[in-house]
Amino acid sequence: MAGNWSKGSGSSTMLILKLLTEKDMYGYEMIETLGERSNHVFDLKVGTLYPLLHGLVQEEYLETYSEEVNGKLRKYYHITEKGKKHLAKIIKEWQTYAGTVYELIGG
Numbered sequence: 001m002a003g004n005w006s007k008g009s010g011s012s013t014m015l016i017l018k019l020l021t022e023k024d025m026y027g028y029e030m031i032e033t034l035g036e037r038s039n040h041v042f043d044l045k046v047g048t049l050y051p052l053l054h055g056l057v058q059e060e061y062l063e064t065y066s067e068e069v070n071g072k073l074r075k076y077y078h079i080t081e082k083g084k085k086h087l088a089k090i091i092k093e094w095q096t097y098a099g100t101v102y103e104l105i106g107g
Helices: 002-007 009-022 027-037 046-058 081-104
Strands: 062-069 072-079
Touching: 009 027, 009 046, 009 072, 009 081, 027 046, 027 072, 046 062, 046 072, 072 081
Parallel strands: none
Antiparallel strands: 062 072
């Protein structure tokens, strides 16, 4: 567990899945929303986000569909039931990890 959190990939997965529980989004919308909500503490790069999304689709945590918006075709991501279960699991793991770190640093 610690390896995922220390590298950041686990937290990025958790944050993206959490965003998608609110509504379906396209990639740039996720980047913007996450940046705004975190005061740009979490500024995902396109080169980080899209491989992550691709992996989540392969794991069947997300599904995609396309919609035309202003003459452009946008790819939207939708969290599946399997994705929601995975999110609940990684939130629990994160809470354990973060709580332990907090205790170790004198919280």
